[in-house]
Amino acid sequence: MATLNDVAKRTNVSKMTVSRAINHPDQVRPELRDAILQVMTELNYHPNAAARALVGRRTRVIKLTIFEDMDITEPYYMMLLAGIANELNQHQYALQIATRNSYEVGECDGYILTGIRDSDAGWVARLDQPVVFFGRNRQGYDYVDTDNFQAIQTSTAYAAQAGYTYLVFVGIAVAEPFELDREQGFQEYVTSHQISAQIIRLTNHSHSATAYIKKHWAEFPPNTAFICASDRLAIGVETAIIDQGGQVPSDYGVIGFDGVFLNQIAAKRLTTMKQPLEEMGRAAARLLLTKIAHPEMSQASHNQEKIIINSRLSVAESTR
Amino acid sequence: MATLNDVAKRTNVSKMTVSRAINHPDQVRPELRDAILQVMTELNYHPNAAARALVGRRTRVIKLTIFEDMDITEPYYMMLLAGIANELNQHQYALQIATRNSYEVGECDGYILTGIRDSDAGWVARLDQPVVFFGRNRQGYDYVDTDNFQAIQTSTAYAAQAGYTYLVFVGIAVAEPFELDREQGFQEYVTSHQISAQIIRLTNHSHSATAYIKKHWAEFPPNTAFICASDRLAIGVETAIIDQGGQVPSDYGVIGFDGVFLNQIAAKRLTTMKQPLEEMGRAAARLLLTKIAHPEMSQASHNQEKIIINSRLSVAESTR
């Protein structure tokens, strides 16, 4: 592996000049700089990341920490990951994946955190680098999220206007901000519009939705719409309806949330609130890189940065 | 941040002794070593990865390279990733995600490659570190894979024994080893058992399967079983059958491949060839770490290491 010195000797300059040719190109005479760059490619020179990290105290590595008790195999995370990776790569940063028990392995310049529970607050507070959350948090950290409250209101309104007269919110049984916002958005809408409705809370698996809906089938008369907190739940609901002989979308409507590719493989392609996950991932990465580049900014003002990217209702075959 | 020196001063030894207490514990007097470890936790000391990497020429980072033209949001990759991450973390290695255009960002001790096409051979050959493939390859690199040939023969045999008399292989239109093995496994089975059959090749999307099956519905009499090369395709096939009024599983059988959670959300839970992706990911990680630890091994013998982990047929509601 070629080093700075190798390039320097071959060019008859000190390694300093070579270093500058890379990091401060304007401080080096143009023709000399070109000659140096030439030699660098000839020698297939690549700066040693470890040496740079050592002297510069920056690793050019960002860690995405997905906490273990979340299901890492959700397509949701994969899309997020794709967005983050793309944005970081553009800025010559590498992406590292970590879980709670591996967070100590290797150093980094900043963290993107997702799936964090309130009980992890202490752990987060101990992190020594800038942090951006994916999803709202109660501890005042910067975050990127979608407007869950507004999103559910939009889909609820859509269901109501489509003429469904009984609305069911199928939520996820966790007391996290994203879920509370969604429940509240639903609740306020049906209350203020005097619509008959109910709220169900389940674990986030399609089969639990299928089982529940089948068991309580009598409660759901024709003209019911199910507003679900995830595409997984929505698909489970749809399966139950079809199994019970219900007609989708004429008698029963189903709306999902997330907009991962799951919505495409439902028996009736799913109407869903589509989170722009790729874009949200990019936004999170950009915000974090900004914080790293301007540490004074986050210190001084100390006000929470919130980036809200709106979801969009994608209408398909599961609603009329 | 505490350094080796800080710990050394506090313990009244040279930093060398501290270093040894970490890396060669047996070379340090036990009581002294305990005292040092004590101080290390007191000071919340963590060895600086950059410094170690610089002097030791090992980064403790493994790169997982998923090539871009593959759909990174496949749950398939996410499960693989989970397996790799878990295994690496146990060995104090960090996992970095890279794509073709970001492979130069940051250094690493080894690569796990997946989704590589033959045309990328040149790129792979230029890598300066040990490589393990996920999936068979024609270039002689070590790899971890499932036995695709055998797997398809198993599911084909299962379909035949279940009494389906017309068998359709729904494959993916790429000339990659995994696909060719599956087609061949199918072909040989139906030929040697004199079963009427056909092979279809599609892009790996459920909707393309749905469209194709619907369009050619007349070709598929009752008692047909579809052996698919992915769960995505299988779900698309199932949707088409139901749309056409076909009965699953009594008249039509559907078998998937992969065993990602998709199989759970099909209208009829999918019978599928379940790849133990988590375990395969772990195996790939272990193999790579072994190669890193024993460079002489891979050099000297120079024979290709193949780890084959068998898939298992998981029978559910889409076959009788």
Add this chain to the structure above:
DNA sequence: CAATTTTATGCAATCGCTTGCAATGGCTAT
């Protein structure tokens, strides 16, 4: 044209850690 600023380049120190060799002391072996 001498004085001063600007532009280009080099020197030396340093980041935190590990490797090779030397030094110390206690203990065994003749």
Add this chain to the structure above:
DNA sequence: ATAGCCATTGCAAGCGATTGCATAAAATTG
């Protein structure tokens, strides 16, 4: 008792890059 051998520990060098300061050359100025 003297040589020899472990077991422990320290010293110095160096991994490959960057930062601050110094220096030389070139350009600007009154």
